[in-house]
Amino acid sequence: MKLNFKPAPNYRSKQSTTGIMIDLTLCLLAVALFSVVYYFKAYGSALGTRVLINLVATVAAALVTEALWFKAVKKDIKEGIMSSYGWVTALIITLISSVNANVYALIISTVLAILFGKLVFGGFGQNIFNPAAFGEAILMSTFAATSADLLSGATPTVTYKGFGWISTADQLSGVIAQYGGLGKMFLGMYDSTMGSTCALLILACLAVLIIRKDIDWQTPVFYIGGVFVISLIVGLVRGAGIQYALFNVLAGGVLFGGVFMTTDPVTSPVSIPGKILFAIGAASFTLIIRWKSNLSDGVLYSILLMNMLTPMIDRLMDGSQIKDSGKLIRNMLIGSCAFIAVALLVGIVAIQPKKSAAAEPETTVIAAEALETDAVYDTAWADAH
Amino acid sequence: MSLLTGPMHHHLDGHKELTAHNPVKKLPEPDVVWIPLVNGNASCTPLVNVGDEVKIGTKIAERNDHFYLPLYSPVSGTVMAVEKKMTTAMKMADHLRIQNDHKGTVEKPFAPIDYEEATNEELLDFVKNAGMLGLGGAGFPTYVKFLKPENVDLFIVNGVECEPYLTADYKNMMENLELLKTGVLAFFKLSKAKKGCVSVKEDKHDLIAELKRIFEGTPIEIRTVPDIYPAGWERTLVLLLTGKRYDRLPIEAGCIVSNASTAIALGNALVNGMPITHKYVTVSGTGVNTPSTVIATVGTLAHDVVEACGGYSSDDCILCAGGPMMGRAIPNDQFVVALETNGLTTFKNEPVKTVACLRCGKCTEVCPNGLQPVRINAAEKIKDVETLKKLDVMSCIECGLCSYICPSKIDVTEGIRRAKKYLALTKK
Numbered sequence: 001m002k003l004n005f006k007p008a009p010n011y012r013s014k015q016s017t018t019g020i021m022i023d024l025t026l027c028l029l030a031v032a033l034f035s036v037v038y039y040f041k042a043y044g045s046a047l048g049t050r051v052l053i054n055l056v057a058t059v060a061a062a063l064v065t066e067a068l069w070f071k072a073v074k075k076d077i078k079e080g081i082m083s084s085y086g087w088v089t090a091l092i093i094t095l096i097s098s099v100n101a102n103v104y105a106l107i108i109s110t111v112l113a114i115l116f117g118k119l120v121f122g123g124f125g126q127n128i129f130n131p132a133a134f135g136e137a138i139l140m141s142t143f144a145a146t147s148a149d150l151l152s153g154a155t156p157t158v159t160y161k162g163f164g165w166i167s168t169a170d171q172l173s174g175v176i177a178q179y180g181g182l183g184k185m186f187l188g189m190y191d192s193t194m195g196s197t198c199a200l201l202i203l204a205c206l207a208v209l210i211i212r213k214d215i216d217w218q219t220p221v222f223y224i225g226g227v228f229v230i231s232l233i234v235g236l237v238r239g240a241g242i243q244y245a246l247f248n249v250l251a252g253g254v255l256f257g258g259v260f261m262t263t264d265p266v267t268s269p270v271s272i273p274g275k276i277l278f279a280i281g282a283a284s285f286t287l288i289i290r291w292k293s294n295l296s297d298g299v300l301y302s303i304l305l306m307n308m309l310t311p312m313i314d315r316l317m318d319g320s321q322i323k324d325s326g327k328l329i330r331n332m333l334i335g336s337c338a339f340i341a342v343a344l345l346v347g348i349v350a351i352q353p354k355k356s357a358a359a360e361p362e363t364t365v366i367a368a369e370a371l372e373t374d375a376v377y378d379t380a381w382a383d384a385h
Numbered sequence: 386m387s388l389l390t391g392p393m394h395h396h397l398d399g400h401k402e403l404t405a406h407n408p409v410k411k412l413p414e415p416d417v418v419w420i421p422l423v424n425g426n427a428s429c430t431p432l433v434n435v436g437d438e439v440k441i442g443t444k445i446a447e448r449n450d451h452f453y454l455p456l457y458s459p460v461s462g463t464v465m466a467v468e469k470k471m472t473t474a475m476k477m478a479d480h481l482r483i484q485n486d487h488k489g490t491v492e493k494p495f496a497p498i499d500y501e502e503a504t505n506e507e508l509l510d511f512v513k514n515a516g517m518l519g520l521g522g523a524g525f526p527t528y529v530k531f532l533k534p535e536n537v538d539l540f541i542v543n544g545v546e547c548e549p550y551l552t553a554d555y556k557n558m559m560e561n562l563e564l565l566k567t568g569v570l571a572f573f574k575l576s577k578a579k580k581g582c583v584s585v586k587e588d589k590h591d592l593i594a595e596l597k598r599i600f601e602g603t604p605i606e607i608r609t610v611p612d613i614y615p616a617g618w619e620r621t622l623v624l625l626l627t628g629k630r631y632d633r634l635p636i637e638a639g640c641i642v643s644n645a646s647t648a649i650a651l652g653n654a655l656v657n658g659m660p661i662t663h664k665y666v667t668v669s670g671t672g673v674n675t676p677s678t679v680i681a682t683v684g685t686l687a688h689d690v691v692e693a694c695g696g697y698s699s700d701d702c703i704l705c706a707g708g709p710m711m712g713r714a715i716p717n718d719q720f721v722v723a724l725e726t727n728g729l730t731t732f733k734n735e736p737v738k739t740v741a742c743l744r745c746g747k748c749t750e751v752c753p754n755g756l757q758p759v760r761i762n763a764a765e766k767i768k769d770v771e772t773l774k775k776l777d778v779m780s781c782i783e784c785g786l787c788s789y790i791c792p793s794k795i796d797v798t799e800g801i802r803r804a805k806k807y808l809a810l811t812k813k
Contacts, residue, residue, distance in 0.1 A: 007788075008714060
């Protein structure tokens with residue numbers, strides 16, 4: 001007869017981290033399935049297969065990278081892979097890329113994301129940046145020129161960028177009509193990054209993940225709500241109408257990023273006021289980057305920026321949630337108001353409509369962005385030295 | 386303010402059906418009992434010598450520092466020795482070993498009194514001399530709470546029993562309703578409270594009906610609380626019943642809280658003139674063959690209690706002194722049923738697979754005291770004293786909910802215990 005010691009409590013909930021990741025994976029697979037079916041139906045088997053190959057290739061790349069890593073650091077490979085969840089990163093990278101993306105570029109970005117975005121920090125739970133966002137940033141800034149030209153139509157965000165992200169209500173209606181109207185956009189029946197189109201499906205995933213307590217509702221709701229409210233005010237002030245807010249939420253990666261990327265617990269704050277501040281900060285950065293940068297969308301970099309601020313937000317929210325609740329709420333309100341105020345200022349004062357509102361093909365825009373980003377980096381590099 | 390804080394509690398699967406519907410077994414009187422000479426962190430001085438004859442009810446020891454608590458013998462027989470033994474708090478302490486002569490001779494240590502006629506001073510003295518203590522697990526001498534009952538709005542009898550698996554309070558209340566009524570009314574009188582209530586979980590329909598019947602016509606209300614953990618913790622209970630939080634003691638929120646089993650023990654003392662000699666103890670979990678709630682003599686070996694319930698169901702078990710949330714796992718079963726013991730839960734030893742913290746913050750959302758366990762664990766790892774102080778570590782009550790909820794199966798509560806110890810050491 002052996003009686004063992006284990007520290008109390010000796011009672012555990014049934015929910016496990018692996019269970020959470022399985023739920024998340026199933027949701028991502030549902031989104032991926034939608035994407036495969038859409039491209040099969042819209043463009044035939046060549047593009048449908050391409051989506052499938054991209055998904056399989058990146059997941060395989062993630063698993064092989066982790067297997068080699070765990071072999072190198074002399075850990076049990078199967079256990080290492082099963083508690084590192086690299087396939088989630090791979091799925092997200094593929095789903096936030098265009099179908100035009102080169103499969104080798106996707107593979108390299110995934111490998112770098114897993115390796116330098118996660119493993120070198122100490123593995124799952126230790127990384128500072130969302131690995132998928134990290135990988136996608138590499139893809140966008142390094143491999144834009146390798147993209148194929150399979151789809152000639154630009155994504156909604158690129159098209160509207162041609163207008164300078166602000167226009168009259170009529171012009172915006174014209175842009176929305178290009179994609180079949182807001183209803184079609186809600187259902188996701190248009191070309192854009194592979195996984196980010198079907199709002200209905202992504203919101204259904206959000207509901208499932210919240211009901212199954214896999215994620216907190218605060219982060220996605222305050223992120224998506226933040227984008228909606230800020231752009232609603234800007235749209236009303238600038239005469240683009242209520243549809244401006246809906247367009248800002250539906251176009252680009254706001255919904256996908258809000259549901260699958262801002263909610264990454266590893267790289268977001270732990271307390272609820274912290275999560276809300278994080279979400280509102282990301283919403284503000286998303287819009288500011290959309291409106292004022294050379295990039296076509298701001299979701300990715302807004303998440304990376306807020307990832308960077310996460311340790312600071314956590315420190316800001318240190319304390320007892322009861323005894324220091326006043327301080328925590330004050331910090332949250334001050335931070336959120338500051339973010340919102342800057343976004344509103346930029347939206348109301350600083351964005352200007354472009355005179356020639358011609359939609360350019362996505363690839364050239366991205367290539368141009370890449371060049372300009374490089375130029376910015378070069379300047380920064382020169383400044384630093 | 387649950388929009389910004391999370392619920393600060395959680396529903397647990399209580400598994401109370403394992404023992405709630407079975408009849409209560411009275412265990413045979415043991416041949417030997419060991420009486421722990423401790424109360425809380427203080428030791429008690431023995432009042433008998435080795436070789437002395439004692440009867441049931443003989444005062445054998447007392448705590449006599451800033452608090453007073455007498456200990457009475459639960460059996461008749463001979464004091465054999467003072468021995469070191471591990472307690473349910475997993476500390477070594479002196480125990481009086483008493484050989485039971487099975488004659489059951491009784492020496493009533495105090496006379497029964499009528500609480501309605503007695504003055505409050507007499508009643509308070511009675512509570513003090515009868516050795517009443519918090520039977521919910523804390524073992525705090527009861528009379529202290531009633532020393533200066535000023536501006537008490539609500540006297541609360543805590544029958545919530547929020548620990549999973551335990552049904553000792555439930556069974557005790559169901560079987561001793563008259564004693565409960567006497568004890569509750571006596572405490573209510575002592576508290577000088579405007580209102581009084583007995584609070585139980587809302588899913589205990591049979592108990593609620595019985596309580597409503599027995600307290601009909603008295604000023605005592607029956608208040609139900611939701612089936613959440615830790616609804617039976619003083620702070621959570623006061624918050625659930627009054628909506629108020631307090632800093633140190635419930636009296637700040639105008640409340641005095643007493644455990645239901647303590648009220649029954651007082652009822653027994655008032656009516657029968659007897660101290661606490663037996664305890665309702667739930668023996669449950671996957672590690673015992675026939676889970677049951679039993680009546681065990683104070684001082685019975687845990688080993689004997691488990692054996693009386695069919696023994697262990699596996700050769701590799703975990704035995705918790707109390708419920709699985711707050712009860713310590715003790716690596717042997719040679720400790721005894723103490724006055725404040727209300728359960729022994731035992732589980733087959735199954736490996737817990739731990740993965741890295743994913744910083745989900747669930748521990749922060751459920752902490753009933755509003756702490757941030759994930760941040761405390763992170764600060765503890767690097768021994769960051771300043772941050773630990775900021776995180777209010779010392780107010781953790783080790784309810785265990787943070788470890789329970791952790792999807793990565795990390796011993797979060799243990800990390801906080803380490804942090805508390807470290808902080809206590811750095812203060813000195």
